[in-house]
Amino acid sequence: MTIWRGTQPLVLASKSPARQALLRSAGIAFEVAPAELDERAIELASGLSRPGEIASLLAREKALAVSLQHRNRLVVGADQTLALGDRRFSKPAGRAEAAGQLQALAGRTHELHSAVVVACNGEAVFSDLSVARMTMRPLDEAAIMAYLDAAGEAVTKSVGGYQLEGLGVHLFERVEGDYFTVLGLPLLQLLGFLRSRRLLAV
Template sequence: MSEPTTDPTPTDGAADGVRLVLASASPARLATLRSAGFDPEVVVSGVDESDVVADNPAALTAELARLKAEAVDATLALDGRTTVLVGCDSMLELDGQAYGKPGSAAAAVERWRLMRGRTGVLNTGHHVVVHTGGARAVRSAVGSTRVTFADLSDAEVDAYVATREPLEVAGAFTVDGLGGPFVERIEGDHHNVVGISLPLLRRLLADLGVAWPSLWRRR
């Protein structure tokens, strides 16, 4: 992804100086928001994900997004501006199981041998907190996108894992990086697969009274 060469022209809402905080360490989420014309602050939550459980994979991403956003929200120093805080978490759902970051080459190889030639669902939980005028409001939702993977050979799997890219990304693949050629089809929002659904985020913000153009970076 690349940033736009020129900033979008701000509307009157941009004069309000809306502050955007991203509660995520994901470079892909940050790049997506920057490409959309935003300039978010990044605050990493440090939430331990290992013991978090939920009824299903989509609910798990929703709960993790909530925990991350709420952990960061508890540390924020508000300065009178409208503050928008966004937390996200993504996982691949396959056969009813949730798969996050493999973490090791052996796990990534095993994962790809399971995924290749099949279709899974990339779930991304979104948790948005808005502070404005002394009030606090919250909205949550999960974006789900069907992803069909190419039927990779063992040599392709080994070569991809050797790049180390799939080790630290949800589902062990990227659609905007070296893994792009291994994704045959996407049914749903492309941005959701990258890690944050821009259309879903716009709807959540609208429901909270925040206009999308008010978050565009100012010249």
């Protein structure tokens, strides 16, 4: 027996393995169709500066773009930003940049802003923005190097140089917010929307 009640699977406009794993674990039928957008150009053209607004904008643009290519389908777009005060972080380009990000975050609290938008036929029908506050424990250079050695290439796959679902968990002393927001998809809110559309059996 399956949880999913839709006649067609969701379309996920993201190639994020973490987001795909969350939907799969929740028993949601979905197909992957990543949005091919120049995110930095969209961000610059918008003139927005607040992390939450940027995450919401990019999630919306991804969902809308892919929904125009998949008529009459529900398309999920998502995005996440990391902010330390007024400073926003992007995925590190390599080990050295990851080390710099970890040095900046160590011993401090930063915020992850995770946005999700569902679109159909070029129109947004649902949106949510959730925030998690992440307090990283103090880390000396030796600890950072040991983490980078152990994590390998994974440090370039996520903003901040860590993945909480992997070795990145060792870097933190406190997390305020739900696990799904940390992984980049406000799943409980998305499930609530799908339930309101009678697309879930539970």
